[in-house]
Amino acid sequence: MDCVENYKNIKKTLPENVLLLAVSKTKPAEEIQRLYDFGCRDFGENKVQELSKKYEVLPKDIRWHQIGHLQTNKIKYIIPFVYMIHSIDSLKLAEEVNKQAQKHGRIVNCLLQIKVAQEETKFGFSPEELTDLFKNNAFAALKNIKLCGLMAMATNTDDENEVLKEFSEVKNLYNSLRINYPIGEEFKEISMGMSEDYPIAVKEGSTIVRLGSVIFGERDYSQQSGNV
Numbered sequence: 001m002d003c004v005e006n007y008k009n010i011k012k013t014l015p016e017n018v019l020l021l022a023v024s025k026t027k028p029a030e031e032i033q034r035l036y037d038f039g040c041r042d043f044g045e046n047k048v049q050e051l052s053k054k055y056e057v058l059p060k061d062i063r064w065h066q067i068g069h070l071q072t073n074k075i076k077y078i079i080p081f082v083y084m085i086h087s088i089d090s091l092k093l094a095e096e097v098n099k100q101a102q103k104h105g106r107i108v109n110c111l112l113q114i115k116v117a118q119e120e121t122k123f124g125f126s127p128e129e130l131t132d133l134f135k136n137n138a139f140a141a142l143k144n145i146k147l148c149g150l151m152a153m154a155t156n157t158d159d160e161n162e163v164l165k166e167f168s169e170v171k172n173l174y175n176s177l178r179i180n181y182p183i184g185e186e187f188k189e190i191s192m193g194m195s196e197d198y199p200i201a202v203k204e205g206s207t208i209v210r211l212g213s214v215i216f217g218e219r220d221y222s223q224q225s226g227n228v
């Protein structure tokens with residue numbers, strides 16, 4: 001399994017406007033460096049501690065994406081350098097990220113995570129909840145976060161129709177927000193699609209696919225440090 005070969009081959013199959021985000025959680029810095037040397041600059045991690053450690057040792061022009069659930073007390077560790085947070089799943093989290101970003105004089109790119117999957121464990125706003133927040137202009141005062149779009153995970157299932165239905169729900173929500181509310185041009189990303197389902201996500205209008213195992217191989221979670 002060679003991550004550079006895999007990355008190259010997958011990239012060839014994607015439309016030009018779709019970002020291939022390499023999800024490097026549990027993988028060593030050396031592998032990230034190899035992909036970096038090939039030209040990849042966007043990497044995704046889901047644990048704050050692991051992300052911070054990798055940031056320390058790897059090239060500083062990497063765009064680091066926080067893709068996993070973020071606890072409010074951990075925000076401060078990644079705010080100085082994180083490129084995009086995909087996992088804004090409550091208004092309270094958005095407010096806390098905004099506060100920390102203000103402290104650091106930054107404007108941080110954020111995606112709003114939508115819960116469309118059947119599974120109980122997935123975080124995120126329901127489409128109705130998010131629509132209400134836009135109706136009430138709830139994000140307007142948060143000047144230090146830039147809302148760049150939506151993020152979602154589909155149910156982990158072999159039922160392609162279910163996955164398709166969930167991705168298209170996200171796309172419809174995106175379109176409806178764009179039509180009904182004064183949202184800027186920067187609200188243009190739909191981050192959806194993982195190793196098992198990204199071809200469906202791309203068909204449904206994804207602009208960022210988050211791929212781990214199809215690039216790096218299966219993960220060994222015993223290598224991941226700390227439950228943070």
Ligand SMILES: *Cc1c(COP(=O)(O)O)cnc(C)c1O
Binds near residue numbers: 023067195213
């Ligand atoms: C781990 C992870 C991915 C990548 O998963 P693969 O199935 O290995 O591609 C994508 N998105 C999120 C939020 C993840 O936690």
